[in-house]
Amino acid sequence: MSEKKKTSGAPQMLGAKKQGMTDTNLLLVITIVVFFAMYLFAIVFLGEGFLKTQSFLDMLGTSGGLIITACGMSLVMITGGIDISVGGVVGLVTMCCAVNLDQSGGNIVTSMLIALGIGLAFGLVQGYLVAYLDIQPFIVTLAGMFFARGMTTIIHANPFNVQHEAFTEFRTTTVEIPGAGYVAEKTGKYIPAQVEVGVLVALLIVIILFCFLRWTKTGRNFYAVGGNKQSALMLGINVKRTKFLSHVICSVLAGIGGYIYFMHVGAGSPQNATGMEMDAIASSIIGGTMLSGGVGNIIGTLFGVLSLGTIQKIVGSAGLDDAWWTGITVAAMLCIFLVIQSIVIARKKKALK
Amino acid sequence: MTQNKVEKKTTASGLFGRLFRHQLFIPIAALLLLVIFNLIMDPAFFAIRMEINNAGNNVLLGSLVTILDSGSELAILAIGMTLVTSACGGQDISVGANIAIAGSVMLRIICGEDARAEEVSVGIVIVAFLVAALVAMLFGAFNGLLVAHFNIQPMVATLILYTAGRHIAAWVNNNTLPKINDTSFGYIGGYIPGIPIPTPIFIAIACMALIALVLKFTALGLYTQAIGVNENSSRLNGINPKAIKILSFVILGLCVAVAAFIKVGRNTTINYSGVAKDIEMDAILAVALGGNALGGGRFNMGASILGAYVIQFLTTTLYACNVESSELPAYKAVVVIILVIMSAPVVRDKLKDVGKKLKSKKNVEVKEVG
């Protein structure tokens, strides 16, 4: 009794707000706050470029594929795993689709099926190895990445632009966002804000996944498995199936993300999406997903991708054009976020004692 | 009498089980498979011949020499990677990037502003190596600090340097391509006149001897393993886990510097985005192939090093089969997956069950005969 009295005393009052919040929500809030602070900073110091809706939409357009793959990555990370094959899968998808469209006489539908099929195949194999043969996900997906990268060059060694007409038309289709455009000063014409189809697909997937993780039993099982595998098993959750599913979904999303990426670049190349797995992991982490599993949120991942895009744009418009600055700033940002996360979590743990 | 019999049986099955469960089983089995494969494909693979090379030296040539030669960097990195894996329960994925940095620093010092060096003195090479080693160890310490002090998982913590490393390397030399034109500098990555064995092999052997001495004359092995298995308990036994974790990363940093030294010696220049590309993956695979748990704890240094050479053996074999270097990963992946599946505990247990059944059948037969 006396102990309970104690915990409801002064120390709890101090940390009351924090304690009421789950780790997931706490990290999400940090991510969103940092993103808006950063964007505000950009608007104030770097000016107009960041105010235009269109420039924001363009940023979304560039990162449509990344949003989808990063979401898949978050799913796997929430269950406590990792999938570093996503970049390779994206690269392979672009190459296969490009070859299919231009050299094998395929059409948009077949190329889409190819993208989904590649994703599914990777997911099934990797998921089986990780979940049912209990092999470390890092090794399995590392091999997956190697395989995908190698296959890409085996299928076609040189980069080329896709000429397929229907596809070109399809990929350049944009959707107008009502009311988001602006009136050009010189001509007085209304210029509508446009967004690529891929972005809409990406946002739709974000919403679906968010609902999936929040309101379905399977979604909650993902968190349980990531929180404590052994406990999850004892609680009657099918841990193996959950892990399997997470890998399948992740790879399928990488397939879809690959197609969206393909639509954006419109070319097949072995250089496509190099390092994308690291971008996806970075976005997830910045978005508040913890690699140790059990903590994370899809909305956070979306903001993670946006934060990455924004920082790259800030570096660009700040006149630091040298290629290395982008890499270094992204790394620095990742570093800061990791440190913040670890400090926050450590503080919280201490406050509890 | 009966007791005797029982004992015999257990030792016999125990021997088989021990052999099968032994840490070196997988790397050696993999090596044997590769050897057999090459024997079938082209026995000339194993030929070693003495020839005069471009520089006019009498040197040993042949695929086996190539494997030992080009496996040097990997073997050296595997040493550090094993320690990091054991102590921190995770891997450093920034070694490739760190090699680029160390190499870049080395070249910056040797070549100076104008990015060219016609003649190189031994003194400046030593200075360059020491400075590069210091830089690589500092970056290692940075990784270690993130891991030990901020409790970030190693893979994630080193992701930072992985992302930034090659950019930093380019920035060190202002994105120019420094080149060393002194032929004697090439001895480091090639052959020293009069010695028919490639220099990197000696460097690798020196590193292995060094780590063997370190493990013998310090308690490093016990400390890292204890921390990897149970950090709490280690701390209560007076070990400083943070210091040891950082130390493991610093040692890896030193390994990186040595590997970078060999790389620069081979190329006498540097390709920031291409040098030691994907070597971190190979190094991690070497540790895993050696049967060390990637989750930390117990380690076997010899097994890791053997794993490194097996991976190089595989690479060289693939090259011998006329596989393009860009296609290499696909084949490697297939081999890796087969290896990993074979070493998966689940699969091994199943195989063991099959083995048991076979043996029990035999036993029954023996009984019947008896």
Add this chain to the structure above:
Amino acid sequence: MKEKAVLEMKNIHKSFPGVRALQAVDFTLCEGEVHALMGENGAGKSTLIKVLTGVYSKDEGEIYLKGHEKAVAIRSPQDAQNLGISTVYQEITLCPNLSVAENMFIGRTKGMGVNWKSMNKMADEILTSLDIPAKSTQQLASCSIAVQQMVAIARAVDMDCKVLILDEPTSSLDEQEVAKLFKLMRDLKSRGVGIVFVKHFLDQVYEICDKITVLRDGQLVGEYEIENLPRVQLVSKMLGKDFDDTSEIKDDSLTYKGEDASEKIFEAESLRSNAGIKPFDFYIKKGEVNGFTGLLGSGRSESVRAIFGADRVVGGTVKKNGKEVKIKKPIDAMKQGIAYLPEDRKRDGIVGDLSVRENIVLALQVLQGFFKPFSKKAQYEFADEYIKLLDIKTASADTPIKSLSGGNQQKVILARWLLTHPEYLILDEPTRGIDIGTKVEIQKLVLKLASEGMSVTFISSETDEMLRTCSRLIVMRDRKVVGEISGDDMNQTKIMSTIAGGGRDDAE
């Protein structure tokens, strides 16, 4: 199947590599009974339970459940749950990252979706009815261990179960919480639920159970009505020999208690650590055995941890033989001749994957220094010596410590510290969760060491153990020292009243 039986396990066999964990074990559980499963560590209790809950698959045997004509197949914990078998394990098997409500309902609701509102409402109702101080939306990790254990119990109880298994559920609960649990168990009993209760603490077994099944070395010893089996007999059945633990110890303790004349070897003044204890004063004499007592969470472990430097010391001084010494980290304390056997053996004690040998030499190696490693030969000599001395049951010195039974693991940790030849040995719950035979051995050893001049601090949840071994008790409540008992005052009632005493004052 027998009448009234809800569960019958017949001829269960299970082996692990090198061990036959269960051999032809039968177990029958009737409706509305609390059935204790007793045995030393390694007797096969946990294995039997894990077979029943689908964590392990059995090699042979059948399991029958009421309402099922044929033997049931239990392949996973999920199967067990669906069949109406719910379990509370010794370790908390919940997910710390999920909310309390989710932990109560995950894995056992129907349908695809999660209805947060109704789930939280239901959870809150259960929490209030069981008087558990937690909110349904709270993250589990923010609850104390005791509350987490109660949540696990609430989950198990809420399931519409026919069989409830409680595997050492009370080890992290204080007295009131145990009373609450017992009330709950009686409730369930009257509703016809069969309860399996595993516990080393005999008092609790005799308080709540109806029947006892005893296992030894993986074999069934027998099933007994509780009133027909006095404690002494139970213990002898568990150990397989006639044995009266209490009398033997008492003789020893009378011989060695208290040498008042000797010097204070360690003294602490207003010592304070960051683990949230009030500053306290402390001393121990050469050859003395004292103890910290108090309820769980009263700060007794934190106090000794502060002396050893296991938590960060934030104030106060420690003197050795009257001279001030700085103890900031465990290594500082070790250099001053202090040894500390931690409370949580699994988390803080053993280094699981390492061998018995490495576990034994670890502390001495650290004291000796990083650059002076012991040779393999020396290590084996140390290990063999202590394996013999403490009668540690292990296949060899190279066996990984995690494959030893709890009692033997504890002996290895003890050996580790004895090897450093400490002047002052702190034992924090050395007898928790280990079998009675080893418990007695450890208590005897403590007295023997003290008689040889070692100072010992002994902490145990079982007061009679403390009474038997210590000559002076420091009583703690609410994270501060509230009294000291020694000499003739050393008895159960005095301790209880000191522990509880102030509480009443506060209330008034």
